[in-house]
Amino acid sequence: MSSLASLANHQVRLARRPAGLPTRDDWSFTTQDVAEPAEGAVVVRTLALSLDPAMRGWMNEGRSYIPPVGLGEVMRAGGIGRVVASRNARYAPGDLVSAAIGVQEYATIGEADASRVALAKIDPRIASVPQWLNVLGLPGMTAYFGLLEVGQPKAGDTVVVSGAAGAVGQTVGQLARIKGCRAVGIAGGSAKCEFVVKELGFDACIDYKALDVKAALKTHCPQGIDVYFDNVGGDILDAALARLARGARVVICGAISQYNNMGDVKGPKNYMSLLVNRARMEGMVVFDYASRYPQAIAELAGYLQSGRLKSREDVVAGGVAAFPEALLKLFKGENFGKLVLQVAED
Numbered sequence: 001m002s003s004l005a006s007l008a009n010h011q012v013r014l015a016r017r018p019a020g021l022p023t024r025d026d027w028s029f030t031t032q033d034v035a036e037p038a039e040g041a042v043v044v045r046t047l048a049l050s051l052d053p054a055m056r057g058w059m060n061e062g063r064s065y066i067p068p069v070g071l072g073e074v075m076r077a078g079g080i081g082r083v084v085a086s087r088n089a090r091y092a093p094g095d096l097v098s099a100a101i102g103v104q105e106y107a108t109i110g111e112a113d114a115s116r117v118a119l120a121k122i123d124p125r126i127a128s129v130p131q132w133l134n135v136l137g138l139p140g141m142t143a144y145f146g147l148l149e150v151g152q153p154k155a156g157d158t159v160v161v162s163g164a165a166g167a168v169g170q171t172v173g174q175l176a177r178i179k180g181c182r183a184v185g186i187a188g189g190s191a192k193c194e195f196v197v198k199e200l201g202f203d204a205c206i207d208y209k210a211l212d213v214k215a216a217l218k219t220h221c222p223q224g225i226d227v228y229f230d231n232v233g234g235d236i237l238d239a240a241l242a243r244l245a246r247g248a249r250v251v252i253c254g255a256i257s258q259y260n261n262m263g264d265v266k267g268p269k270n271y272m273s274l275l276v277n278r279a280r281m282e283g284m285v286v287f288d289y290a291s292r293y294p295q296a297i298a299e300l301a302g303y304l305q306s307g308r309l310k311s312r313e314d315v316v317a318g319g320v321a322a323f324p325e326a327l328l329k330l331f332k333g334e335n336f337g338k339l340v341l342q343v344a345e346d
């Protein structure tokens with residue numbers, strides 16, 4: 001085992017709870033030595049981190065589906081890394097792994113923590129590192145279980161997804177097509193909409209920044225919406241509710257338009273549409289499906305390898321020091337595809 005003594009671990013910690021959009025002052029930057037692992041532990045060198053809208057929620061105090069990141073703690077983040085030292089028989093130096101690494105250059109993961117941080121070997125022959133954070137990572141799992149389990153699409157259904165050019169949205173629409181549905185995306189800007197239709201094969205995409213979404217949904221969903229997969233909330237959710245078909249399923253996956261609100265979350269006005277259309281609206285949290293990720297990964301990897309499923313990632317350079325600014329891209333719509341922060345060259 002090579003010595004780790006010369007290595008420095010740069011980390012980003014939550015310094016205070018942000019009001020609105022996070023600023024650089026909400027973070028602190030620390031450096032620690034990298035110690036040799038204790039019995040049962042592995043040391044992982046971070047290659048890439050997944051930047052997720054949910055990170056904004058983890059910074060807030062209060063009850064949620066997962067405890068908030070504590071003040072002074074290394075910011076929570078999923079990532080991919082290489083094992084550089086191991087005293088755990090399941091992992092050898094050189095293995096490529098995924099885990100909740102945190103926003104830091106090295107993570108030491110003890111045996112007792114391995115399942116809590118979802119430490120798992122990944123196979124680079126199946127997909128690239130950014131794809132393992134996208135289609136074969138949590139966004140892909142969210143799309144798969146959110147659409148198929150909660151959305152219950154049937155062949156011939158019209159499936160509408162917001163955030164269509166983003167990580168979750170791109171896979172939702174393509175999976176809908178694979179399952180025999182019509183897929184209509186909603187995204188910000190003509191470049192994203194063109195990509196969604198021409199590259200990903202959606203039937204249509206509505207540029208919510210240029211068009212009246214309610215009117216455009218009427219044009220593109222003449223029989224109504226059977227499944228609405230919501231990533232954004234706010235006015236777009238209301239427009240989709242106004243166009244539901246009878247028996248529609250509304251999947252509440254996220255509400256990014258509301259995550260940096262200083263005041264109350266804007267709730268749906270048009271919820272009576274659920275009554276009129278005998279429809280239902282249901283929230284989902286991807287972690288509830290963790291025991292079934294292998295099934296989803298196998299199916300999605302098959303589509304990727306056969307070319308039926310495409311993926312787009314937006315890889316930002318700059319290492320952990322660039323994390324505060326890179327995260328903001330999500331809330332400004334500046335990411336084009338799954339946002340990934342590259343921390344080290346492999």
Ligand code: NAP
Binds near residue numbers: 053054255330
């Ligand atoms: P993403 O779509 O790759 O990136 C976020 C996108 O949201 C931006 O690129 C932007 O796209 C759009 N956006 C930002 N502000 C907006 C606004 N005010 N109104 C409308 N759109 C806005 O992110 P992702 O990782 O795939 O996540 C998508 C959603 O899924 C998020 O709400 C996230 O919290 C949720 N999620 C939920 C689970 C779960 O278990 N429930 C798991 C993973 C993710 P445009 O340029 O098109 O506006």
